[in-house]
Amino acid sequence: MSETKLAQALPPGCSLKTLAILSALLSFASISTDLYLPALPAIAAELQEDAGTIELTISGYLVGFSLGQLFWGPIGDRYGRRLPIMVGLLLFIIGSAGCATSTTVTAMIGWRIVQALGACASVVLARAMIRDLYVGHQAARMLSSLMTVMAIxxxxxxxxxxxxxxxxSWRFIFWSLVGVGIATLWALRALPETLPEERRSRQTIPSAMAHYGQLLRSRQILGYAGAGGFFYGGMFAYIAGTPSAYISYYRVSPQCYGLLFALGIVGIMLTNHLNSRWVASFGIDHLLRYGAAAAAISGGLLAVTTGIGVGGLIGLLIPLFLFVSATGFIVANSIVGALGSYPERAGAVSALVGTIQYGTGIFGSALVGFFADGTPWPMAWxxxxxxxxxxxxxxxxxxxxGAGLNEIRDVS
Known part of the structure; x- marks a missing residue:
């Protein structure tokens, strides 16, 4: 997409600079892991650990990222967005440097948790900033535009x-992440505070944490967060299961697997772009339902083709591509719908949604490992x-x- 077309696709009042900074903040969810995945064998060799133990550095990161959001949300509602993000970036930088200098896997797991606790502040509060600036379909359009860019x-x-x-060496990968953290911290100067003093929560942090229970009793929160959370469970099952399905079962080369994985990301970018263009006409809820229906149908088709062995690799690839591509209609709309339910608690709602997404995702990936039988069938069902x-x-x-998205409810 050209710079001119990208600018035209953004909501009114959003500059490309704002898009770039928010995209960078949201990208911390993936860059911390994606960048060092090829280095896992080298890390295992140098630290003299088996592959399963080294993979705990991924699990530790996901747990820290999931639970850490619950703390940053209320902090962002009380103290604004920029300061907590800055503190989170400092933690990310420290955690990345700790990983780069680790000499044992135990130390690396610990530093990965620190890294995750810092990274999740950027993600959860960047989503809250979008809700501070935009409402309804404009927020969904903005988030879709951001997700299209961050899919890179x-x-x-x-x-x-x-x-x-x-x-x-693999250590330079983590030093590179230190550089990314420093550069993002410097770029944050150009992003204004989006939550003015008069709109900030007066609750203490422990009191705000206690209100997560009240948020979970909201049917709207459960609907939107559940739609996105269940989908994340399927996505993490896809991430955990496709290496074995493609490489071990269908004998696809690792290089070809990378291309097949990239094909899914292209589908995600396409549907996010379509969502940003269509959301004003069709609405958040209708597109969310279309996306969820596509995910359910493609998942059912995947279970049938793998269960009876129809189509071989193509019978696996096409339903998976359709399922993954539904991301563009589900994730942004479910997040914006949940945030719109309680705009005065955008930080806390963003944190809760993120925790549900990653918690369900961890559960989905664990199920694939637990039921693994050497075939794609467990992943499929x-x-x-x-x-x-x-x-x-x-x-x-x-x-x-879309009724109710702009209402303000008192949960105190």
Whole structure:
């Protein structure tokens, strides 16, 4: 997409500079892991650990990223967005430097958790900033535009990490992340505070944390967060299951697997672009339902083709591509719908949604490992189940129209 077309696709009042900074903040969810994935064997060799133990550095990061959001949300509602993001970036920089200097896997797991606690501040509060600035379909349009840009990170991350390994050790990958953190911290100066003093929460942080229970009793929150959360469970099952399905079962080369994975990301970018263009006409809720229906149908088709062995690799690839591509209609709209339910608690709602997404994602990936039998079938039925769950939440819990998205409710 050209710079002119990209600028025209953005909501009114949003500059390309704002888009770039917010995209960078949201990208911390993926760059911290995608960049060092090719280095896992080298790390295992140098630290003299087996592959399973080294993979705990990924699990530790995901747990820290999921739970850490619950703390940053209320902090952002009380103290504004920029200061907590700056503190989070400092933690990310410290954690990345700790990983670069680690001499044991235990130390690396610990520093990865620190890194995750810092990275999640950028993600959860960047989403809250979008809700501070935009409402309804404009917020969905903005988030879709951001997700289209930030999809570049997982697209090039593993290749970039592999390129670094050709010229330097795995430790330089983490020093590169230190540089990314410093550069983002410097760029943050150009992003204004989006939550003025008069709109900030007066609750103490412990009191705000206690209100997560009240948010979970909201049918709208459960509908939107559930639709996105179940879908994330299927996506993490896809991430965990496709290496074995493609490489081990269908004998696809690692290089070809990278291309197949990139194909899914292209589908995500396409549907995010379409969502940003269509959301003003069709509305958040209708597109969310269409996306959830596509996820459920493609997941069911995947379960059928793998269960009876129809189509071989193509029978696996096409339903997976359709499922992954539904991201563009589900993720942005489910987040914006949840944020619109309680705009005065945007930080806390963003944190809760993020925790549900990553928590369900961890559960989905764990199920793939638990039921693994050497075939794509366990991954397929798990994806189908999570896709169906996403559709049930979108249809029966989320509101039937955009009504209520701009209401302000008192949860104190």
């Amino acid at each position: 990170a997982p697209l090039i991350g593993p290749s970039l990490g592999g390129g670094i390994l050709h010229v330097a 798990i994806i189908a189940a999570f896709g169906t769950g996403s559709l049930v939440c979108a249809v029966f819990l989320a509101p039937a129209s």
